[in-house]
Amino acid sequence: MTSPANPDLTRRLNAALAHVQDPELRRPITDLGMVADATAYDDGTAAVDVLLTIAGCPLRNTIVDDVTRAATAVDGIDSVDVTLDVMTPEQRKALKDQLTSRTVPFTQPNSLTRIIGVASGKGGVGKSSLTVNLACSMAAEGLRVGIVDADVHGFSVPSLMGITQAPTRVDEMILPPVAHGVKVISIGMFVEGNQPVVWRGPMLHRALEQFLTDVHFGDLDVLLLDLPPGTGDIAISVSQLLPESGLLVVTTPQSAAAEVAERAGAVASTTGQKVVGVVENMSWLELPDGSRMEPFGSGGGALLAGRLSEGLDADVPLLGSVPMEPRLREGGDAGTPLVVSDPESAAAQEIAAIARRLTHTPRGLAGMPLNVTPS
Numbered sequence: 001m002t003s004p005a006n007p008d009l010t011r012r013l014n015a016a017l018a019h020v021q022d023p024e025l026r027r028p029i030t031d032l033g034m035v036a037d038a039t040a041y042d043d044g045t046a047a048v049d050v051l052l053t054i055a056g057c058p059l060r061n062t063i064v065d066d067v068t069r070a071a072t073a074v075d076g077i078d079s080v081d082v083t084l085d086v087m088t089p090e091q092r093k094a095l096k097d098q099l100t101s102r103t104v105p106f107t108q109p110n111s112l113t114r115i116i117g118v119a120s121g122k123g124g125v126g127k128s129s130l131t132v133n134l135a136c137s138m139a140a141e142g143l144r145v146g147i148v149d150a151d152v153h154g155f156s157v158p159s160l161m162g163i164t165q166a167p168t169r170v171d172e173m174i175l176p177p178v179a180h181g182v183k184v185i186s187i188g189m190f191v192e193g194n195q196p197v198v199w200r201g202p203m204l205h206r207a208l209e210q211f212l213t214d215v216h217f218g219d220l221d222v223l224l225l226d227l228p229p230g231t232g233d234i235a236i237s238v239s240q241l242l243p244e245s246g247l248l249v250v251t252t253p254q255s256a257a258a259e260v261a262e263r264a265g266a267v268a269s270t271t272g273q274k275v276v277g278v279v280e281n282m283s284w285l286e287l288p289d290g291s292r293m294e295p296f297g298s299g300g301g302a303l304l305a306g307r308l309s310e311g312l313d314a315d316v317p318l319l320g321s322v323p324m325e326p327r328l329r330e331g332g333d334a335g336t337p338l339v340v341s342d343p344e345s346a347a348a349q350e351i352a353a354i355a356r357r358l359t360h361t362p363r364g365l366a367g368m369p370l371n372v373t374p375s
């Protein structure tokens, strides 16, 4: 015979479940209508019926583990039976209506998301590596961070972040996979194997637009875009779709590289975007005796910051110089960015300092309504 339900224990069970977040939507499962029933009984058992958004939810085990952990942490509950069901189309629609707006949420007047496109003049200067490390560093500081891998032809963010999982779709809404606390979306998640993406112009624009409207990032403090190298279609699309976005320009210390990067930064003068700063990457290599070798010369970052400041008639700071660090490449290959795998290394420390400089500068709120809800 089943033990009688215990109302007080049931109330505490539901309160505990309100702290369980859906791993993708990052909202309490109770708010998302994912808990169909949760009852605790006098004999210390409990039963929780969870509704998954889709049948093959890749994170079902995580949800079961999180629910079990939260339920059994309630004083008086010894065991829990978690049943998984799937939402009906009506329930899914209600969830989707709750979550989506068909506009780019980041351009709404009350959006306080800081949007930074990471640009470079040419490939291979470490733009993608810096994007993922900056994002992870910001997430480690407690910020809500997302990455749009807009480097459509040379997407590398999923592998740098160790993401093999495809995004979950709830009807036409796409839930970005989360790695190292960062929500990530990339065209690489939608193509088979290592197929090249051969789109140009309008197709690219549409893909980017879709990433920004159909992907549910939720509230973000920072959205980083890994832009393709150079000054192509995507740079224009980004400036049209996200006019408030700033540009962070990455270069190596070589003066020739800085000159090429200057063109990428100078795009800002035609698009009206702000260049938030310059990062010099691969600045030096520390040798075993502690001395520094500068394989790519020196001064490119400062040169670029100076030229952009002059050309754009704005203060474009050099936000930092990141040394060469073999473990940075190894971390990328392994899908664990250096700031996560070796946060004490000099390169990781410098990246963390750049992340703080980027996020601690006040965002221009002039003319923006402050939609503050006390919590």
Ligand SMILES: Nc1ncnc2c1ncn2[C@@H]1O[C@H](COP(=O)(O)OP(=O)(O)OP(=O)(O)O)[C@@H](O)[C@H]1O
Pocket (backbone or CB within 6 Å): 120, 122, 123, 124, 125, 126, 127, 128, 129, 130, 151, 154, 156, 228, 229, 281, 282, 322, 323, 324, 325, 326, 328, 329, 330, 332, 347
């Ligand atoms: N500071 C660093 N120390 C050592 N290796 C680095 C550093 N920065 C980047 N790398 C390595 O350099 C290579 C190029 O980096 P990455 O792919 O991030 O460049 P990118 O500018 O994004 O290139 P692309 O635009 O072609 O994708 C990678 O192998 C990466 O691991």
